[in-house]
Amino acid sequence: MTRTPHILWADDEIDLLKPHILFLQGKGYDVSGFTDGASLLEALEEDRLVDVVFLDENMPGLTGLETLQRIKARRPHLPCVMITKSEEEHIMEEAIGSKMADYLIKPLNPNQILLSLKKILDEKRLVGEKAMSDYQREFRELGMRLMDRLDREDWEDIHRRLVHWDLELTASGDTGMSEVLRMQKQDAGRQFARFVTDNYGNWLSDLDRCDGREDPLLAPKVMAESVRPLLDAGRKTLLVVIDNFRYDQWRALGPMLTEDWQVQSERMHWSFLPTATQYARNAMFAGMTPANIAKVQPQWWKEEQAKGSKNAHESDLLGAQLDRWGFSGQWGYHKITDVVSGRKLVEDFHQIRDRDFTAVVFNFVDMLSHARTESEIIKELAEDEAAYRSLTVSWFEHSPLRELLRLAAEAGFELVLTTDHGTVQVADPVKVQAERDVTDNPRYKTGRNLRHDDGVFSVDDPEAFGLPKPHLSSRYIFATERDFMVYPNNLNRFIRYLDGTFQHGGISMEEMLVPLVHLIPR
Template identity: 50%
Template sequence: MDNIKILWADDEIDLLKPQLLFLQNKGYDVITVTNGYDALEECQDNNDIDVVFLDESMPGITGLETLGKIKDSYPHLPVVMITKNEAENVMEEALGSQIADYLIKPVNPNQILLTLKKIIDNKRLIREKTSSDYQQEFRQILMELDSGLDYTEWVDVYRKIINWEIKIDDSQSTQMGDILAMQKSTANTAFSKFIVKNYPSWVKNNDGPVMSHNLMRNKIFTRLDPEVPTLLILLDNMRYDQWKVIEPMISELYRVEEEDFFYSILPTSTQYSRNAIFSGMMPADIERHYKEWWKNDNEEGGKNLHEQDLLGEQIRRLLRKEIRFDYVKVTNSYHAKQMQDNILNYLNNDFTAIVYNFIDTVSHARTEMEVLKELAGDEKAYRSLTRSWFENSPLWAALQRAAEREVQLVVTTDHGTIRVNTPSKVVGDRETTTNLRYKVGKNLQYDKRDVLEVRNPEKAGLPRPNVSSTFIFAKEDKFFLYPNNYNYYHNYYKDTFQHGGISLEEMICPVVFLRKK
């Protein structure tokens, strides 16, 4: 029992010595504070608190206000409200804030014990049920991985894995989390083989899934409604699991009509996948038709400066009629504020595309900044950071305002990221690109087992910067390192979130259609 930690907040804590002594004799670890501010600080400093006992009537910040703040930051932390009376409005508000239980003063020690056993046993039962259900699904997923999946079935497997990842996060079953991580790694190994075998045919024969370059044509333009404006929100670098943690918030105001998917083209990087989305073309065709708007990796200058121009060309080419459209790119806080202020104006258009760069910024900054490495140390923390950002972002504020009108909302991305762990040596000349998950260059030397190699870029729909240019794409959780300073860069980049290569997380992208409730 000594691993159960209780935080008890009461401004009359000295009067509760008998109850505290009773709990300590039963093996519970109790932290005491006398006000709501200190309670919040303890929650922040102690991530292993199991349950909070909260006095309803404390001076300063009340128990109900403290409860709201705890639930905002720690939604799964059980809170027991302790009150002097059963006033109906107080209890309704507390119950509406999802308290685990409530007790009436004076508190009987046996009542406390009963409440604790109910809460702790409930968490244990949820954990055990989650573990049991996943063990059954584990065998099912293993069988599916051995059955020769097609591109639709791979989406289903990936969706199952992510849904279990989030359930296991909530149940705090560390052991099951480790098993699931191994299964996801096994799935990525099989998925990489699947992509190596099938991707060239998808590009050549157009016989594969909807991909970046035909996403607008096949999934988005077909759903434009002349009576209702459409907002396309493209969150750069957003993975399916990140969508799932912001979905509950968006679903408060918008009804999910369909949760669909597309496959990002290779390389799974902004320069290639997002230009392909807005142009409706593979990169080689963009270079051929709009040479002034395309820059190869080895050329100076911004690589995504003409998305609005490419989108306009695609609209004219495919819709063959004039529609009112706008394109908004958010790359800093000033742009975000402008977007928030103008959101209702965008609803005067038939179609507005908003590209929001936050998630991409976080994944890159996480590599550079130690504090972000702490905040997003693993998949669960990365999801939590995404949710916290979205909840307080100008984007969510803008979507709340947009929900005042009739609107169709489309939420999607250009590609995802994978947390890299396994280094793979590459040798190249000075012209070779620096990306950790793909390389393009001449005379590249690499381990062929670690990559999909494309010696003829045109076959992958890619430009050829030089006559002898080769593209290589990292499989699974590999990341490319040069022999120089190998150990330093290995430690620097290991466990960071990267993109450009082949993985379920990078290639299988959500596109979700919603309507205002």
């Protein structure tokens, strides 16, 4: 704040507070004193440049609370501080319920008043400066770590730290340090892609090791590692899969669950390649790789070019996995694709209440990601990652999912919250050439005779990577980092169409390192 902050202070003993007023003036604040609430309200009508109001609760005429109510009716966002001799709980509750910025109890200490003002007027600046200072220190530490030989645990921790600083710097509004963070994320993303391409085939060669202890926890092992132990222990369990749900979205949304839930454990699982629903979520519900689904349960697998939904048999795949575990309890599966079906599930919660296990898939975030590509309005609303997070939080706040989770907590369920894959905001085009029957996803392609620029990860032996091979010459190629694949024909049109959109299917921390959270009711 460049101008002198202006404070209005009403107290019937304002003359006795002169030392405090002089102290604040010496600290650079302009303070106007009044002996009653009515006089303060008159001054407030004439002066629009008021930053904070101090109110004594016990004044003759209008009390502090009555004055507060009139201030909030006229200027609802003006910060007000209640000052009182009373520590009675009902007065505190009424003041807090009236959205007081702070609550001070007499006798007052000058530094106590100063701290309250700094918290109200300078909190964002001070928090931003602290965040900038802390990130500058950690920037060097992260930079040194990225030069080391990193393992699965290192990469999960690095992603966790980068997301933390993304949230902190976004909240602080420091665009300069946010740009430094963007460059560090770009460097980390490049090295992460190299780590995955160097090791992914080895992980798939021994899937039993992919349980999150040494090797990454991959999609086919997620249910066995997160849900099965709860069912074996006889605990009622709700599995919620939010399609296309990034780790940063979980970190932004998670605090909204704390009223009803307590986090028991938070970890990451690594989405299956391609990081797309057909592969990653089917692998999770089946408990096996897509290649094995196509071989063992071909009636429940559809190839890329087949018509119809590629995820129409999730309930069948889940049921088969539960049977292999020997699970004999009552269970159900629901896929929520719109608000109407979500509300219907909440209305019918009595049917879920007595089940041992329920799995629910919510598709909104995935639909938001695809709408971001198609709709100019959504492009403006979700211009960058921070706005994309904000839209997700806004959706959850008003969604049937929030009510479902509240009911589940009341019913004593334990909750496993996860996703099939994340998404990345793409920025860099790479050219590919292919026949007509290849997939149209800009983050991965599968088909024959694929030709591409450098930087694309090519899988020439799909079965070694747990992927179906519909033709003898079928290959898969994956975009890494923030790349997206375009064809030479109409090149500029496709670049304009896809640049800056949120896509999934390829190799990036945002797509692959996704939340797996176990929560218990409070």
